[in-house]
Amino acid sequence: MKPINHREGIIQPAGSDWQTFRNILCVRPDNLGDVLMTTPAFRALKESVPDRKLTLLTSSAGAGIARLIPEIDDVLTFDLPWVQTASGNGPAAIPILARTLQEKQFDAAVIFNVQSQNPLPSALLCYLAGIPRMLGFCRENPYQLMTDWVPDPEILVATQHEVERQLALVSTVGCTTSNKRLSLTVSSEARQQALTQLAQAGIRADAPWLLLHPGVSEAKRRYPADQYIRAARQLIAKDGFQLVLTGSASERDYAETIRQALGEKAFNAAGRFSLETFAGLIAEAPLLISNNTGPVHMASAVGTPVVVLYAMTNPQHTPWLVPNRVLYFEVPAELRSRNRLLQQFPEPAEPRASPEAIVQAVNELIQTKKAVLDHSTV
Known part of the structure; x- marks a missing residue:
């Protein structure tokens, strides 16, 4: 499957036009707790741009709690093979998922990962889906695979709380919030x-x-x-x-x-x-x-x-x-x-x-x- 609709040339500086993006894919493919610890960053994305829609791509372990998070508008469930929650999805399922993402016509994607995870497999998935802009932490230069690359400040061991890590990521494209509490709707x-x-x-x-x-x-x-x-x-x-x-x-x-x-x-x-x-x-x-x-x-x-x-x-x-x-x-x-x-x-x-x-x-x-x-x- 060929990557499509990607900008060529020099990588643009992070945040240059993210305020115009309304349809965002958030990739957080691990566990329930990881999804919850990302909710302040979701809130920052939502509060920074009126009428912005957030779709969360997460695991079956994370999907249930995602439906109780008010900042999330839609949930896509898939157990990706490069995270611990991986299930029996074979290699043929990945191109199908990429086409599903392509059909959603996302303006951009934000890849949320813990310090010990490699974001490049998720970035490649978004690249294959033709998502034109991608934000994420990465240790090495991903070149055109991740357009809005933020050098990962946590190289050997984690040095900040997971909540702060993800808030720091989205702040590089101008998305902030004064409310840093975790988000969960309980009726x-x-x-x-x-x-x-x-x-x-x-x-x-x-x-x-x-x-x-x-x-x-x-x-x-x-x-x-x-x-x-x-x-x-x-x-x-x-x-x-x-x-x-x-x-x-x-x-x-x-x-x-x-x-x-x-x-x-x-x-x-x-x-x-x-x-x-x-x-x-x-x-x-x-x-x-x-x-x-x-x-x-x-x-x-x-x-x-x-x-x-x-x-x-x-x-x-x-x-x-x-x-x-x-x-x-x-x-x-x-x-x-x-x-x-x-x-x-x-x-x-x-x-x-x-x-x-x-x-x-x-x-x-x-x-x-x-x-x-x-x-x-x-």
Whole structure:
């Protein structure tokens, strides 16, 4: 398939005419949390040009949450082979996708990628689709493959939060926003449905309760179950919390293993909520305890305090603009990335995770939240 309709000659400086572009493709082909952390950049693109339309090309993992993001007008779902969420799409599917993109007649594309990902495969896809302008970070000069190339400032390890990285990218073409919060629409119906399902499971919303999300897609980011159990037993016995275990349907058995070790004040809700109702559950929860995974960023978007057990992998995905405690733990040697650059986690990674640190973090955040609520009612 030949690339079409591309400008020839010298690459134009970024931002020279982006204010005229109304139909933009945003390429963010990875996970739910990555999509959420890009929402301030989406907002900057929308706010900077009236009536601009944003279409998001994302993975099946990211598509569900994308439909709850008000800045996104349309969603295209495809699991691309150059990201971790890749599925069984064969090489013949790529030219078909390029033709689909071509038919949308995009004015430009913005390629959003984490520091450790190579943007050039996504740029090539957009090039084949005939999208005339492309913005993205890149380490090496992509020449005519990416018209609006921004040299990537993060070469060896990530040096800024993912939200700041993507805001910095779109700012190079004159797109900014004063609102840097993550964006997620949670309906009152979703909140009520979540509370109804909790009540049906026997959870008393008028008594202390917490969410515990012990699963994660990558084993290297999973805090050990026995450590979660030790922390949860203290939270139940000493502080009287009810624990609601959440996760995907595939994680239900794993959550059940933890629940059985905790007794009658723990409830296994893994796989029982739609994504929209799960967002309502997080929005209503007093606090979330989780591995470094998508629900942490959902909590950030809706303002729910979070204790995150953070594997020492990518350092730029901590909770954003929400009360939080980050507790770090080392990835077992056998699970560490093949990319040795990703093993250079910045030090000091403190405080370190432990059951006692989890309990302390929960109580600190709950007390802080209670003090704020008490002050607001004075």
